[in-house]
Amino acid sequence: MRELFLVMGNTSKLFFRRKGNIILLIFSIIIPLFFLLFTYGGSEQLRIGVIDKDKSVISSDLINSLEKTDKFKVVFLKEDEINDKVSKGKVDSAIVIPQRFEEEVLKGNPKDVEIVSIKGEETTLFLKSYLDRKINVLYNLSKASYGNKENFYKMYNLYKNSPFSLKTYIVEDIGKTAVATTRSLGFFIMFLMFSTFNISNFILVEKRDKTFYRIFASPLKPRTYLVSNFFVNLILTVFQIAFILAFITFILNLGFTKATFDIFLVLVSFGITSIGLSLMIVAFSPSTSYSNTLSTLIITPTCMLGGVFWPLYLMPETLQRVSDFIPQKWAIDAIEKIQMGGSLSDVYMNIIILLAFALTFILLGIYKIKTSEKMGDFI
Amino acid sequence: MKIVRMEDVIKRFGDVIALDNVNLEIEEGEIYGLLGPNGAGKTTAISIICGLLNFDRGEVYVFDKNIRKEPEFIKKNIGIVPQDVAIYGDLTAYENVAFFASLYGLKGKELKESVEMSLEFVGLSDKAKEVPNKFSGGMKRRLNIACAIAHRPKLVIMDEPTVGIDPQSRNHILESTKRLNEMGSTIIYTSHYMEEVEAICTRISIMDHGKVIAEGTKEELTSMVTDVNTVYIEIGSIDGIKEEELKGIKGVKAVEIRDSTIKITSLKDVGNFDDIIHYFISKNIPIRNLRNEIPDLETVFLTLTGRKLRD
Ligand SMILES: Nc1ncnc2c1ncn2[C@@H]1O[C@H](COP(=O)(O)OP(=O)(O)OP(=O)(O)O)[C@@H](O)[C@H]1O
Ligand SMILES: [Mg+2]
Numbered sequence: 001m002r003e004l005f006l007v008m009g010n011t012s013k014l015f016f017r018r019k020g021n022i023i024l025l026i027f028s029i030i031i032p033l034f035f036l037l038f039t040y041g042g043s044e045q046l047r048i049g050v051i052d053k054d055k056s057v058i059s060s061d062l063i064n065s066l067e068k069t070d071k072f073k074v075v076f077l078k079e080d081e082i083n084d085k086v087s088k089g090k091v092d093s094a095i096v097i098p099q100r101f102e103e104e105v106l107k108g109n110p111k112d113v114e115i116v117s118i119k120g121e122e123t124t125l126f127l128k129s130y131l132d133r134k135i136n137v138l139y140n141l142s143k144a145s146y147g148n149k150e151n152f153y154k155m156y157n158l159y160k161n162s163p164f165s166l167k168t169y170i171v172e173d174i175g176k177t178a179v180a181t182t183r184s185l186g187f188f189i190m191f192l193m194f195s196t197f198n199i200s201n202f203i204l205v206e207k208r209d210k211t212f213y214r215i216f217a218s219p220l221k222p223r224t225y226l227v228s229n230f231f232v233n234l235i236l237t238v239f240q241i242a243f244i245l246a247f248i249t250f251i252l253n254l255g256f257t258k259a260t261f262d263i264f265l266v267l268v269s270f271g272i273t274s275i276g277l278s279l280m281i282v283a284f285s286p287s288t289s290y291s292n293t294l295s296t297l298i299i300t301p302t303c304m305l306g307g308v309f310w311p312l313y314l315m316p317e318t319l320q321r322v323s324d325f326i327p328q329k330w331a332i333d334a335i336e337k338i339q340m341g342g343s344l345s346d347v348y349m350n351i352i353i354l355l356a357f358a359l360t361f362i363l364l365g366i367y368k369i370k371t372s373e374k375m376g377d378f379i
Numbered sequence: 380m381k382i383v384r385m386e387d388v389i390k391r392f393g394d395v396i397a398l399d400n401v402n403l404e405i406e407e408g409e410i411y412g413l414l415g416p417n418g419a420g421k422t423t424a425i426s427i428i429c430g431l432l433n434f435d436r437g438e439v440y441v442f443d444k445n446i447r448k449e450p451e452f453i454k455k456n457i458g459i460v461p462q463d464v465a466i467y468g469d470l471t472a473y474e475n476v477a478f479f480a481s482l483y484g485l486k487g488k489e490l491k492e493s494v495e496m497s498l499e500f501v502g503l504s505d506k507a508k509e510v511p512n513k514f515s516g517g518m519k520r521r522l523n524i525a526c527a528i529a530h531r532p533k534l535v536i537m538d539e540p541t542v543g544i545d546p547q548s549r550n551h552i553l554e555s556t557k558r559l560n561e562m563g564s565t566i567i568y569t570s571h572y573m574e575e576v577e578a579i580c581t582r583i584s585i586m587d588h589g590k591v592i593a594e595g596t597k598e599e600l601t602s603m604v605t606d607v608n609t610v611y612i613e614i615g616s617i618d619g620i621k622e623e624e625l626k627g628i629k630g631v632k633a634v635e636i637r638d639s640t641i642k643i644t645s646l647k648d649v650g651n652f653d654d655i656i657h658y659f660i661s662k663n664i665p666i667r668n669l670r671n672e673i674p675d676l677e678t679v680f681l682t683l684t685g686r687k688l689r690d
Contacts, residue, residue: 003482010470010478017469210465214526217429217459218482219451 028191049094276361388437412580517548
């Protein structure tokens with residue numbers, strides 16, 4: 001026990017003496033938070049660029065109704081500006097109301113309003129679900145009026161002025177903050193993987209610097225050394241997770257309703273998986289340059305496949321199936337479930353799967369270390 | 380008590396045979412030298428003695444205990460100075476020594492005193508609070524030694540502790556090694572500098588290609604390769620010197636006269652030095668210079684292997 005604390009103390013000391021380690025630790029918290037603040041934090045409104053090619057009553061009403069929701073801010077664009085403004089982020093999304101929109105509505109087959117967006121499917125979905133509802137109403141009115149323009153407008157005006165119609169049927173809170181928090185926790189997950197690897201990699205750094213040789217010339221057991229590295233890693237991981245969640249919840253006030261603790265559990269489970277993976281990478285690497293390359297080659301692509309940077313449903317179906325074998329997917333999935341109001345009982349499977357990954361990685365790592373110990377090249 | 384006993388030890392790394400039937404016996408209180416060129420197997424032998432490396436065949440006993448059965452006891456009583464400096468560049472000199480010493484169970488006041496003593500011993504007391512990243516090569520080497528001795532091991536193993544440092548630091552290290560020995564530690568000292576080994580070791584093994592090719596005190600080793608003694612005598616003029624007369628002196632095997640220098644080779648066991656000097660004095664020939672050639676370990680190595688110790 002004494003030895004365990006001794007080596008843990010030494011490992012932490014080594015960690016905090018190196019500026020690079022502290023910078024990585026701070027970055028892993030700051031960058032996701034910045035992402036959260038800058039991407040969605042500024043104004044709560046989505047800026048929607050609009051091109052109205054129809055210029056009919058219903059098209060301009062549709063545009064007005066967007067503004068009335070106070071979820072959107074409408075910016076009128078010229079047609080040739082659209083791609084430029086969207087790609088430069090001047091607007092979050094743009095919609096194009098096609099010519100003969102009114103006519104088609106009256107005919108009972110409203111054309112889809114085209115939506116241009118690069119911010120990711122979430123913004124688009126948000127807007128689209130709103131527009132769909134609106135257009136659906138128009139469609140129903142047109143059916144009810146049997147395509148008769150006069151009747152249609154009679155009913156339409158009634159509908160518009162009724163107290164109910166002002167209610168906007170917005171899917172309230174699967175809204176922006178939830179999406180943004182999930183994405184920024186995604187970034188955090190990636191950083192967490194790099195920082196757990198960084199600490200596991202201390203083992204190879206000690207091998208490289210030969211202090212490893214000296215440590216094992218002492219009566220210390222290899223097991224104690226490895227366990228102490230694991231614990232230091234776990235403590236720092238838990239600290240990072242607690243810190244970022246506290247920041248999001250208490251400082252930014254972007255609460256996860258009552259589910260902060262559930263998210264904490266999910267992230268800690270993922271943290272353990274990540275430590276297991278790091279230890280496995282280190283066990284299979286003969287040198288620090290090898291492990292550095294290997295970790296980058298593993299972490300970055302799996303984050304892509306695991307839905308860390310973008311939602312999984314944007315990927316082809318085969319890749320989505322591959323993601324079942326990627327721990328990040330289960331973490332993100334659990335976070336999304338909790339964001340949508342789920343509780344621990346909805347995500348306990350995810351946690352079990354994450355811990356199973358962790359166990360597998362750790363066992364493989366131990367197996368590798370045991371065999372190289374037998375071959376005598378562990379030192 | 381034999382501190383170390385290696386019996387017919389074989390160690391392979393794949394196809395490389397690093398130790399080939401090595402036998403070593405090291406007595407308590409010795410400074411035992413392991414001399415050999417690069418790749419001879421010195422570090423491998425040491426790592427096995429420290430319990431850091433498995434071996435394929437043979438038996439190894441340290442402090443009369445089998446290394447396979449009681450590695451912990453053995454490890455506890457060994458201090459190793461690794462060939463490559465093994466210290467934390469970011470921890471202070473004090474923290475380095477303290478961490479390694481505490482792995483051997485030292486704590487509290489005892490730890491503090493031992494650490495201070497070790498730093499004092501290698502002359503780094505005034506650098507205790509500085510980090511080795513800012514040290515010179517020689518200072519790092521000295522700290523490397525301090526980390527090995529704070530727990531006062533019975534056996535200190537030094538694997539090429541003087542590689543790549545200036546002569547002053549080297550002398551300091553050689554002196555420290557002798558002092559450490561005087562304070563009661565048995566020492567194994569590896570090197571490929573024969574001068575060092577000659578200067579401090581009580582007994583020496585010469586290794587090459589994983590084999591111990593010769594073993595003994597320095598005198599025993601040198602006498603192995605030669606049974607003759609050579610004296611060079613430089614005189615003003617060789618007039619009046621008769622080769623036959625010189626050859627007539629007892630023990631003299633050969634006489635060679637070149638310019639003003641006479642090379643006289645005699646049998647080693649015959650003490651004829653006085654007689655030779657007397658010959659010149661009796662002839663009234665002043666001796667300008669006199670040089671006695673004793674074969675060194677370099678010669679021994681050269682003779683045994685046909686190669687130089689270092690290229
Ligand atoms: N871990 C290893 N894997 C493979 N081969 C090794 C390993 N360690 C040593 N060897 C080989 O074993 C032989 C003996 O090496 P060793 O390090 O014991 O030599 P040495 O006498 O200490 O040499 P040096 O003076 O260069 O330190 C060499 O041929 C070396 O290449
Ligand atoms: Mg060596």
